Every structure is written in C-alpha cells, then in structure tokens.
Amino acid sequence: xxxxxxxxxxxxxxxxxxxxxxxxxxxxxxxxxxxxxxxxxxxxxxxxxxxxxxxxxxxxxxxxxxxxxxxxxxxxxxxxxxxxxxxxxxxxxxxxxxxxxxxxxxxxxxxxxxxxxxxxxxxxxxxxxxxxxxxxxxxxxxxxxxxxxxxxxxxxxxxxxxxxxxxxxxxxxxxxxxxxxxxxxxxxxxxxxxxxxxxxxxxxxxxxxxxxxxxxxxxxxxxxxxxxxxxxxxxxxxxxxxxxxxxxxxxxxxxxxxxxxxxxxxxxxxxxxxxxxxxxxxxxxxxxxxxxxxxxxxxxxxxxxxxxxxxxxx
Numbered sequence: 001x002x003x004x005x006x007x008x009x010x011x012x013x014x015x016x017x018x019x020x021x022x023x024x025x026x027x028x029x030x031x032x033x034x035x036x037x038x039x040x041x042x043x044x045x046x047x048x049x050x051x052x053x054x055x056x057x058x059x060x061x062x063x064x065x066x067x068x069x070x071x072x073x074x075x076x077x078x079x080x081x082x083x084x085x086x087x088x089x090x091x092x093x094x095x096x097x098x099x100x101x102x103x104x105x106x107x108x109x110x111x112x113x114x115x116x117x118x119x120x121x122x123x124x125x126x127x128x129x130x131x132x133x134x135x136x137x138x139x140x141x142x143x144x145x146x147x148x149x150x151x152x153x154x155x156x157x158x159x160x161x162x163x164x165x166x167x168x169x170x171x172x173x174x175x176x177x178x179x180x181x182x183x184x185x186x187x188x189x190x191x192x193x194x195x196x197x198x199x200x201x202x203x204x205x206x207x208x209x210x211x212x213x214x215x216x217x218x219x220x221x222x223x224x225x226x227x228x229x230x231x232x233x234x235x236x237x238x239x240x241x242x243x244x245x246x247x248x249x250x251x252x253x254x255x256x257x258x259x260x261x262x263x264x265x266x267x268x269x270x271x272x273x274x275x276x277x278x279x280x281x282x283x284x285x286x287x288x289x290x291x292x293x294x295x296x297x298x299x300x301x302x303x304x305x306x307x308x309x310x311x312x313x314x
Contacts, residue, residue, distance in 0.1 A: 001025040004225070005071040007056055007104055008078030010037030012180045013119070013172075016218035017075060022048055024222070029069050031056065032078065036181045056100035059107075066111035073225050076104050077119045079148070082182040086145040097148035101155055109164050117225055118156050120169040121149045122210070122239060122278055131281040134171070134235040153235070160233035167232070168224055173239025173280050176300035177214030178307040185246065186301065189253055190308040199262050203269030205246045210239035210280045213295035213303075223291040239280030240293050252298050256305050 004021055008014045009030030014037065021028050027048045033055040043049060050069070054061045056078050079097045080086055086093035101118070108116055123146035126138040141147040156167035180187050192200050220238045247263060254261040286292045 001027070002072040003027045003029065003069055004073045004075065005029045005031060005066065005069065006075045006077060007031045008037060008119075009075075010034060010039060010041050010051070011077060012036075012081075012177075012182070013175060013214055013217050013221070014075070014077045015041035015179050016177075016214055017077075017221050018049070019043055020218055020222045021225075022046055027069075029065065029071065031062070031065060036081075038179075038181065041179045056103055057095060059103050062103050062107045063110060066107040066113075070111050071108075072114050074104065074108050074113050074116045075119075075221055075225065076101060076116060076152075078104075079119065079152075081145070082184065083123075083143060083145045084183075086148070087143065090144045093144050093148055097145075098151045098155075101152040105155060105159055105164075109159065113165050115166045115168070115225070116156060116159075117168045117170060117221060118152055119221075120153050120171045120235070121146060122171045122173040122237065122280060124150045124153065124171065125278075127275050129277055131241075131279050132171075132237065133281045134237055134284050157233045163232065166229060167234075168229070169233075169235045170221065170224060170238050171235060171280075172217060173210040173212055173237070173278065175214050175217050176211050176297065176304060178303045179214065180304060185249065186253075186304055187308070189250060190305060193253060193257055193259065193261065193305075194308055194312050198260055199264045200250060201266045201269065202246060202250070202263050203266065205263055205265060207275060208243035208245055208277045208279065210241065210278060211244050211249070211297045211300065212238070212240045212293055213297070213300040216293040216295055219294075220285070220289070220291045223289045227289050229288070234288075236285040236289065237280040237282055238285065239282065240297075241280065241282055242297075243277065243279050244297055249297075249301070252301050253305065256298070256302050 126140040
C-alpha cells in the first residue's frame with residue numbers, strides 16, 4: 001500500500017476521501033488548518049492516520065511534513081472554496097489557492113512524489129449552454145474563485161510538462177452531502193429549515209447544476225489516484241449528467257423534512273451574473289477511469305439533512 005498526503009483532508013470531500021483510502025490499507029497524512037475542516041470528521045485513533053494542523057501557506061512546515069513522510073501520491077484539496085468569500089477576500093483567496101498550491105507542488109517535488117491530484121472546478125469553463133467537455137469546451141474563468149482554480153491547473157500542468165511528476169486536475173461540480181461547512185446553497189437552506197422557517201430566502205431559482213453526492217466525489221478521487229495515465233497531465237470532470245434547479249433542491253428537501261417550504265427570492269441573494277446551465281460530460285472520466293456516480297441527489301440531501309439535525313441536537 002501507499003503513503004498518501006491529503007491537504008484539506010479534514011474538510012468536506014477530504015474527510016470522506018481519507019476514510020476510503022484508510023479502508024484500502026494506505027497510510028494517510030492529513031494536512032489541514034481546520035478553518036473549515038473538523039477533527040470530528042476524521043476517523044478516530046487510527047494507526048495509519050497522521051494529522052497535522054498546519055496551513056499550506058507555511059512553506060517550512062509543509063516541506064518538513066512532506067520530507068518526513070515521503071508520500072507516493074498527493075491529493076491537494078485545501079483551498080478557499082466559498083465563492084462569496086473569494087469575492088469579499090480576494091487577497092486571501094489568491095494567496096491560499098495559488099501561492100498555497102505552488103507551496104504544495106514544491107514540497108511534493110522535494111519529497112519525490114509520483115502523482116499530484118488537484119481539486120479544480122467546473123467553474124473554470126466558459127459559460128455555454130451545452131455539456132461541458134474537458135477537451136473541447138473553452139476554459140474561461142469568470143470570477144476570483146475560478147481564476148484561482150485555472151491558475152492551479154496551469155501550475156500543475158507546468159510541473160507535469162517538466163517531468164517532475166504526473167498531475168491530474170479534477171474539475172468538480174456542485175457537491176452535496178455530509179461534512180459540508182461552507183455556507184453553500186444546501187447548508188443555507190437546511191439552516192433556515194431547522195430554524196422552522198417555511199419561507200426560505202434564496203437567490204436565483206432557475207439555474208441548472210450537476211449536483212453530485214460527496215461520497216461519489218471521494219470515490220472518484222480514489223479511483224483517479226489509483227489509475228496509471230499515459231499522459232503526464234490530465235483533466236477529468238467529476239459531476240453528474242443530470243441537472244437540477246434550486247427549486248428542485250427545495251422541493252426535495254421539503255419531501256425529506258416533511259415540511260411545506262416556499263422559496264422567497266431576496267434581492268441581496270441574486271447573482272448579477274449566473275450560468276443558466278453547468279452540466280458535466282462524464283464520457284472521458286468514465287471511459288478512462290471506470291468511475292461513475294452511483295448515488296442520487298435525494299440521497300445526498302438526506303445525508304446532509306440528517307447530519308444537520310444531529311448537529312443541532314448536540
């Protein structure tokens with residue numbers, strides 16, 4: 001088995017990925033500053049799990065951890081993912097998502113890493129009214145967050161071209177499920193529902209997205225990490241080929257919770273620029289890696305709802 005580092009390993013996706021990799025017999029090293037991730041999301045006293053409360057902007061500490069553990073593979077998930085936060089704090093987002101990525105790359109290079117897998121985003125694509133394909137849809141970021149993710153892809157591609165190690169950019173689409181701590185759409189709706197609100201304050205209701213269960217995303221990362229690719233740099237979509245609107249999400253949460261919920265559009269929540277559609281094509285990912293999503297959106301929402309109830313009761 002391998003030694004694997006996950007930056008952001010106590011976060012939304014990273015914590016689920018950590019559990020999968022440990023179950024496969026790997027030694028997993030988690031690096032997380034716990035600004036969003038939680039220690040409670042990680043397995044308990046596991047003999048093959050090492051956890052470091054460190055920031056990827058701390059080059060010295062990062063280098064020391066990589067040098068100590070000499071990982072075979074790195075999953076780089078640590079980032080500022082919340083788009084409003086990126087817009088409100090662009091300097092923090094740029095430093096964390098770009099400078100932090102360069103720090104991870106350099107630490108991996110010094111430690112002799114063989115493969116680095118980067119959590120990018122479907123938001124890097126141009127706004128087009130069609131399925132988004134890795135090798136044909138233009139990449140044109142339209143906000144601070146997607147600009148930083150495009151920059152991260154450019155950095156890992158550069159080091160792959162220099163034959164430092166193989167790299168993969170996983171372009172993630174809207175992920176839903178347990179362990180989410182960012183104030184994204186679903187946690188925001190659930191927070192209002194658990195406050196016994198029947199009128200749910202929302203922004204744009206009609207945009208369609210490729211929502212995907214967080215466990216499917218974690219399994220995609222694990223599958224991609226286990227693949228041996230011919231190319232030094234690859235990009236893969238990780239999403240769903242079905243689309244749902246915000247109104248659909250609210251209706252499903254109403255069914256799960258057994259409550260009558262009504263959407264109220266609030267002007268302050270309306271995005272001035274928003275994609276009408278953002279649907280992933282999975283043909284490349286599935287054909288090369290064999291991975292495909294197995295769970296429904298309703299299952300993902302149910303997991304998030306049950307966790308929210310548990311957190312509220314404790």
